[in-house]
Amino acid sequence: MDFTSNFIVQLINGIALGSTYALIALGYTMVYGIIMLINFAHGEIYMVGAFVGLALVTIFKVHIIIAFLGAMLFCMLMAVSIEIIAYRPLRRSKRLAALISAIGISIILSNLVNLLVGPKPQTFPSIEKILFEIKSFDLIAGAQINTLQILLIIVSAILMIGLQYIVKRTKVGKAMRATSQDYDTAALMGINVNRIISYTFAIGSALAGAGGVLVGIYFGVVKYNMGMLPGMKAFTAAVLGGIGSIPGAMFGGIILGVIEMMTVAIGFSSYRDAIAFGILILVLLIKPTGLFGKQIFKKV
Amino acid sequence: MIKSRKIFWVLSILLILSLTLVGCGGQKEEPAPKEEVKKEAKAPAALKIGFLGDLTGDTAMYGQNTLDGMKMAVEDINAAGGVLGSNFEIVEADHRYDKAEAANIVQKFVNSDKVIAVIGDPTTGITKATAPIINQGSVVQISAGATGPGVVEIGPFIFRNTLLDTVGGPTTMDYLVNELGWKKVALITAVNNDFSVGLSKIFKEGILNNGGEVVIEESVQDGDTDFSGQVSNIKKSGAEVIVFSGYYTEGGLIMKEVRKQGMNEIIMVGGDGLQAPTFWELGGSAVEGSVSYAGFSPEQPTPEVEKFIERFKAKYGKAPDLFHAQGYDAVMLVAEAIKNANSADPKVFKDALAKIQDYPGVSGNTSFDANREPIKSPVYLLQVKDGNWSLLKKVPVKK
Structure with a gap:
C-alpha cells in the first residue's frame, strides 16, 4: 500500500470515529445554545445509551434496530428527568451552580452503572450475528472501507440531517431557535420555554444514546467509564466548531476524529489525546468562538 | 401543559425511587469486611503462614486461587505429619487490592501473628509495597505471581515463585x-x-x-x-x-x-x-x-502433576490454574527449606530456600539463581x- 491509500484508509477511520464525537457534541452544543450550560453529564448519557442498547439486545433479545430506538427513547426520558431534577431548580442561580450539578449527575451515573454492571468491560454482541456480515470494499488506490464504517457514517449522517430538519423546518425547532436567541423574549411571545428546554435535552440525548449504541456495535465493547473521554473529546469538538452552533458541532467532531487518526497514522498514537486537548486550548486562545461560532454579547 | 408537568413529576419520582432502590441493593451486596482473619484449628506450636492477597477486589481471582492452592498444600503437609514435628497453619486476610490495607495486614502478620512466612501478593505492585515491612521484620515472603522487576532486590527475605517475563x-x-x-x-x-x-x-x-x-x-x-x-x-x-x-x-x-x-x-x-x-x-x-x-497448564502433565490435578479436582471440583499451582508450590518450598535447614527460624531457613535447585513442583521445576530469582522450566x-x-x-x- 502506498501513501495515498493509507491516507484514505486513515481518513475513513477518522471520519467514522469523528461521527461518534459529532453525535455527542451536538447534545453539548444544543444545550449550551439554549441555556448556556455545559452539560457535563452528557458523556454519561451516551454511556447509558450504550448499556441500554446492550441490555435490550442481550437480555430482552430484541432486534438491534429496536434496541437502537429503545436506547434513544430511554436517554430522552432520562435526560428530561435529569433536567427537571438537577438543572431546572438552578435555572436562575449562578451558572457555576448548574455546572457543578451537572458534574454531580455525571459521577452518579457512571458509579450507578459501575455498581449495577461492574467495572469489567462488557462485550457487545457481534453485528455479524444480528444484522449483516462484515465485508470490506475496495476504494481507489487499494484503500478499503468496511461495512461497519459505512453503517456508522450513514446512520450518523441520517441522524444529523434529521436534526437539521427539526431545527430548521418544524415549529419546535423555530421555538428552540427563538429561545436560544433570547430566553425572556421567547417566553413573552408565548413559547413555553421549559417545554422547549426539555425538548432540547431530549433530542440531544437521543443523539448521544444513538451514538452509544453505534459505538457499542463498532468497537464491540461497552464500559461504565466509556463516557468520560469521548465526552471530553466531544466537548472539544463542540468548542472547535463554535459552541452553540449545530453545524459547528458536526464539523468539529469529524475534524477532531480525522486529526486524531492522522496523529496515529504518522506514528504518534500515544499523543492522540494530548493533541485533541491541545486543540481545545489553542481554539480557546486563538478563536474562542470556534469555526462556526458567532460573537456573543453577554446579556446581563 | 399541566398534563406534561404531571408526567415530569411522575418521572422524577420514579428516578429518585430507582436511585434509592439501587442504593439499598448495593449495600446488601457488599458486606465489605474490613479485615477478615480466620484461624484454622489450633494445633500446639503450629507454624503460621500468612496469606497476603485480595479476596474481594479487582484481583480477587488471583488471591482466592492462591489461597485455595495454599490450603491444599497445608493439608498435604499436615497429613504427612507436618514439618519438624509442627503443623502448618494459614493466617488469612483480605486487602481488597488496597496497598494501605495490605501494609496494615503484613504489619499484623509480622508483629502480632508472628508468622514465619508470608505467601503473596500475586501482583507485583502490592508485593513491592509490602516487601520492605516483611523484610524488616525478618520474615520470609514468597510472592506466587509477581513477575515484574525490582522485587527480590528489596531484601534477602524476599522471594518469588513464578515464571518471570x-x-x-x-x-x-x-x-x-x-x-x-x-x-x-x-x-x-x-x-x-x-x-x-x-x-x-x-x-x-x-x-x-x-x-x-x-x-x-x-x-x-x-x-x-x-x-x-x-x-x-x-x-x-x-x-x-x-x-x-x-x-x-x-x-x-x-x-x-x-x-x-x-x-x-x-x-x-x-x-x-x-x-x-x-x-x-x-x-x-x-x-x-x-x-x-x-508457567503452568493442566494439559499433558507429568505423572506427579497429574496426581495433584486429580486431587485438586476432587477437592474443588475444577481444574487448577497457574495461581492454584504456584500457591501450592510456595507453601511446599517453605516446607522444603525448613526441612533442609532443620530450623523453622526464617533467619536460618531463608538461606536454605535460596539454595533450592530443580525443586519438582506442580507448577514446573523451580531453581533459584545467584540473585535469588526463580528460573522455572518448562515454559508452556x-x-x-x-x-x-x-x-x-x-x-x-x-x-
Missing part, C-alpha cells in the same frame, strides 16, 4: 521466529502500562536476538477502544505476526479490529497479560489461534482453541 518472553520469541518462521513482527505496546512497556523491551530483544525483524512498532493505551489507526498502519507494514505485551481487554479488541480490516490469517502472540477469559469473550473468533506463554506455550487456552508446546528453558 525475562524467562518466558525470550523463550516465546525464540519459538516464534525460529520454529514458526515468522521474521516480520509488528510490536504493540500499551504505553501507560509499566508491565507492557517492560515486556515489550524483552520481546524486542528476543525478536532481534533470534534474527527476526520488528517491521513496525505501535503504541496503544490501556482503556482505549479505538485501534483502527494503529491496525491500518500494521496492515500497511506487511507484518506476519502481531506481538502485544499488554492486557487481555485491549488484546481482544485489537484482534477484533484486525479481522474487521480484513486481515484474516495473522495471529497475536503475547505475554501472560492475555490470560483471562475476557480475551476471548471480547475477541470471539478473532482471537482463535492467538498464543501466550504461562498456550493457544486459543474453541474459546479456551489449550497447550501448544512445552518449551524447556535454556539456562
Whole structure:
C-alpha cells in the first residue's frame, strides 16, 4: 500500500470515529445554545445509551434496530428527568451552580452503572450475528472501507440531517431557535420555554444514546467509564466548531476524529489525546468562538 | 401543559425511587469486611503462614486461587505429619487490592501473628509495597505471581515463585521466529502500562536476538477502544505476526479490529497479560489461534502433576490454574527449606530456600539463581482453541 491509500484508509477511520464525537457534541452544543450550560453529564448519557442498547439486545433479545430506538427513547426520558431534577431548580442561580450539578449527575451515573454492571468491560454482541456480515470494499488506490464504517457514517449522517430538519423546518425547532436567541423574549411571545428546554435535552440525548449504541456495535465493547473521554473529546469538538452552533458541532467532531487518526497514522498514537486537548486550548486562545461560532454579547 | 408537568413529576419520582432502590441493593451486596482473619484449628506450636492477597477486589481471582492452592498444600503437609514435628497453619486476610490495607495486614502478620512466612501478593505492585515491612521484620515472603522487576532486590527475605517475563518472553520469541518462521513482527505496546512497556523491551530483544525483524512498532493505551489507526498502519507494514505485551481487554479488541480490516490469517502472540477469559469473550473468533506463554497448564502433565490435578479436582471440583499451582508450590518450598535447614527460624531457613535447585513442583521445576530469582522450566506455550487456552508446546528453558 502506498501513501495515498493509507491516507484514505486513515481518513475513513477518522471520519467514522469523528461521527461518534459529532453525535455527542451536538447534545453539548444544543444545550449550551439554549441555556448556556455545559452539560457535563452528557458523556454519561451516551454511556447509558450504550448499556441500554446492550441490555435490550442481550437480555430482552430484541432486534438491534429496536434496541437502537429503545436506547434513544430511554436517554430522552432520562435526560428530561435529569433536567427537571438537577438543572431546572438552578435555572436562575449562578451558572457555576448548574455546572457543578451537572458534574454531580455525571459521577452518579457512571458509579450507578459501575455498581449495577461492574467495572469489567462488557462485550457487545457481534453485528455479524444480528444484522449483516462484515465485508470490506475496495476504494481507489487499494484503500478499503468496511461495512461497519459505512453503517456508522450513514446512520450518523441520517441522524444529523434529521436534526437539521427539526431545527430548521418544524415549529419546535423555530421555538428552540427563538429561545436560544433570547430566553425572556421567547417566553413573552408565548413559547413555553421549559417545554422547549426539555425538548432540547431530549433530542440531544437521543443523539448521544444513538451514538452509544453505534459505538457499542463498532468497537464491540461497552464500559461504565466509556463516557468520560469521548465526552471530553466531544466537548472539544463542540468548542472547535463554535459552541452553540449545530453545524459547528458536526464539523468539529469529524475534524477532531480525522486529526486524531492522522496523529496515529504518522506514528504518534500515544499523543492522540494530548493533541485533541491541545486543540481545545489553542481554539480557546486563538478563536474562542470556534469555526462556526458567532460573537456573543453577554446579556446581563 | 399541566398534563406534561404531571408526567415530569411522575418521572422524577420514579428516578429518585430507582436511585434509592439501587442504593439499598448495593449495600446488601457488599458486606465489605474490613479485615477478615480466620484461624484454622489450633494445633500446639503450629507454624503460621500468612496469606497476603485480595479476596474481594479487582484481583480477587488471583488471591482466592492462591489461597485455595495454599490450603491444599497445608493439608498435604499436615497429613504427612507436618514439618519438624509442627503443623502448618494459614493466617488469612483480605486487602481488597488496597496497598494501605495490605501494609496494615503484613504489619499484623509480622508483629502480632508472628508468622514465619508470608505467601503473596500475586501482583507485583502490592508485593513491592509490602516487601520492605516483611523484610524488616525478618520474615520470609514468597510472592506466587509477581513477575515484574525490582522485587527480590528489596531484601534477602524476599522471594518469588513464578515464571518471570525475562524467562518466558525470550523463550516465546525464540519459538516464534525460529520454529514458526515468522521474521516480520509488528510490536504493540500499551504505553501507560509499566508491565507492557517492560515486556515489550524483552520481546524486542528476543525478536532481534533470534534474527527476526520488528517491521513496525505501535503504541496503544490501556482503556482505549479505538485501534483502527494503529491496525491500518500494521496492515500497511506487511507484518506476519502481531506481538502485544499488554492486557487481555485491549488484546481482544485489537484482534477484533484486525479481522474487521480484513486481515484474516495473522495471529497475536503475547505475554501472560492475555490470560483471562475476557480475551476471548471480547475477541470471539478473532482471537482463535492467538498464543501466550504461562508457567503452568493442566494439559499433558507429568505423572506427579497429574496426581495433584486429580486431587485438586476432587477437592474443588475444577481444574487448577497457574495461581492454584504456584500457591501450592510456595507453601511446599517453605516446607522444603525448613526441612533442609532443620530450623523453622526464617533467619536460618531463608538461606536454605535460596539454595533450592530443580525443586519438582506442580507448577514446573523451580531453581533459584545467584540473585535469588526463580528460573522455572518448562515454559508452556498456550493457544486459543474453541474459546479456551489449550497447550501448544512445552518449551524447556535454556539456562
